[in-house]
Amino acid sequence: MELAGLLTYFIFFLTVAGIYAVLSLGLNVQWGFTGQINIGVAAFFAIGAYSSAIVTTEASPFHLGGFELPFLLGILAAMFASGFLAFLVGLVTLKLRGDYLAIASIGIAEIIRLFLKNEGWLTNGVRGIPAIPKPLSGLTESGDALLFLLVILAFVFVIYMALERLYQSPWVRVLRAIRVNEDAVQAAGKNVLRFRLEAFVLGSVIMGVGGGLYAHFTTFISPSAFDPMFGTFLVWVMLIAGGSGNNKGALLGAVIIWGVWSGTEIFTSRLPEMWVTRASAIRIFLVGALLEFILIFRPQGLLPEKPPKTPGTARSEKSGVSPAAGRADT
Amino acid sequence: MSLLQVDDIYGGYGNADILHGVSMHIEPQEIVSIIGPNGAGKSTVMKAVFGLLKVRQGRILFNNKDITRRRPDQIVHLGICYVPQEFNVFPSLTVHENLEMGAFIRKDSYSEQLDHVYELFPPLKDKRGQSAGHLSGGQRQMVAIGRALMLNPSLLLLDEPSAGLSPLFIEQIFERVLEINKSGVGILMVEQNAKQALSFSHRGYILSMGGNRFEDSAENLLNNREVAEMFLGG
């Protein structure tokens, strides 16, 4: 019994870590590759989740729905919706300097949050969308959770492999060059804005996938699930801890930080009674402290960025060795 | 004893050296000009003296005290002040406030020094309440030099004080520099207007490719045909 419980917990743990890994890989395209600061990850996560939920659920008087499309089309809808949002947002904000993009992105996250909360006809407001179908459920007697974990891992694997391939491509080389020295790329006749927009949209599409997976995992979503702590900051800590610019780092960071986060629960559950209600705040404090610790002592993360070695870029690599320390203010 | 002595220094901004063994000395109350082609490392020597870049090898003595690798804020306390070539005033501060900032580290009263600076640069007195950013180039240069004088330094480092000024202003600025020197301040100056600078300097150094090329009295340098052909524009 004990063992079965542990196994259940382990499956749950890996499933959530897998969803975070997807978000973290998405952020890696934006921040790690290109140096874009998106502090509104939660917005794209939420849009993905809601889109997939709306197109796959049965008809309901409380929210838009009744399309009952299959799971994979739901994920496709999630990708499309978050990508489209990123495209619109990117058109307006990507011309701006890096820190302005950061500020703009919290604005977008706030507006999306308000939208999901207030447009009840679409989202059922704060009461959320229940009964989101879980793929492959009911096929076996008690293996639903395990099967779903496999689905998640398959997504993580495919996205990871695709990004690893992409990382070797000239496209990412240009993105990295934009990060280090935007003017030089501009001078070389490249359309910087277009590359940035593509990177921003791609990263957001991946975050949308994460949202879709999350919706089908929990089968119930409401605006409170996408608060900035879980939707944005934890993802940032994961990527920075794992290693900005390194896809493996994004994966490792997701698992380790989700482990740390879960681990702090064990710690806070031992606190005296009066502190238990404040446990989650203590955990958030610790995550913040961990982020500062990493930024000060190991800004390159556990697995530092390893740029592919190509003869043409050998010289420019030198200036961008450490993704964090060498990052140009875009 | 030299006021400043630079012994065979090597150094630069990153890993690559710009200075490959530069040596020079300035005696008290001397005006010394550094001239040479673009990229010779003229300004770099000055920045090295003032602790603004890494000196990898060699040493710098000021009044026989080793100041190699000291930070600018420490060097200022010893009596060396530096006027950068560009961005050398605080544009949103008034002229008066700029001069006050020059005396920021002084604990004693500096009103006498302030009067002295206004005497030296009379146009500043009328503009004391104006933002330095709204002044003409020449007046801005006066503010910059005045700011550096507020600490009553024994050595003043001037990085191209005539850059971007009209001939009339250049003459004015050089006249002031001479006067400052007469009041007992040693001056080390980087200049593009080589002939004009040498005409009122005591000595000069000609740098090229990050190393010493010639050094002599200003008079001899001006009369040296090789120097004239290569570095003074014929």
Add this chain to the structure above:
Amino acid sequence: MDWGCFVIEFLQVIIYGIVLGCIISLGAIGVSLIFGILRFAHFAHGDMMSLGAYFGLVGVVSLQLPMYAVFPLAMGATALVAAALDRSIYRWLRSSTPIIMLISSVGAALMLRSAIQVVWGPDNKIYEAGIKLPYIFYGLRIKPDQLNIIFGTAVLVVLLHLFLHKTRMGKAMRALSDNMDLAQVTGINTERVIFWTWMIAAAMAAAGGIFLGIDTRLNPIMGWRILLPVFAAAIAGGIGNLYGAVLGGLLIGIVQELSTMVISPAYKPAVAFAIMVLMLVFRPTGILGGKE
């Protein structure tokens, strides 16, 4: 609706906008000061406002002090926290890029907010129970608290102006904001000036936080929620420009309140966002001009 009523309502909304604008301004001043000198967007500024508000709560409720005594106390305490934050975190990142500083300030925001939650709990709190009757002038209602907010902000802005223009440290702060390298070359102890900048910015934020608490309620997320309008105000006013920050704050506050006459009040933050993006796209130097 007839015209008389409309004008009254319009002016009434403007008054609310000015009150909100004052609160936003006090935050924006700090954001602007910090950006001017350290060149990074300080994302923990909203949470510093919250912290100030909660320190105010200690003064009002636990120590039973009158409001005029609460202000200096809460502002001082918040300033000390900001100084400690700089010493323990930001200072170590000074040589890295502004972007890394920005991310670390997001971490600091988390820490401040959760610390507030740990100490004071997650629930809404208020300074004083009970309703005060508003004054009425020609049909316009204004509460004593609102008058105090406007008056208090004016006093603080004048004091800050005097500090920046009449004191050595204030002038040095302006000098650093103009040109950090030149300040260093001049011999100004830049670390000390930066220390003072944090203290002043945090004290202003604390006052803004207390006003926000008086105007609405206290909760741990109040500062994070107002961060967007604060940034929008700093940008609209021209970042690094103190008077711009005040004007920007008033602009954002008034437009946010006016927007409620047309669109759902739920979308007020979207208005701040829209103004900010418009400013960034069409006039990135702000109303009064600022730094790049």
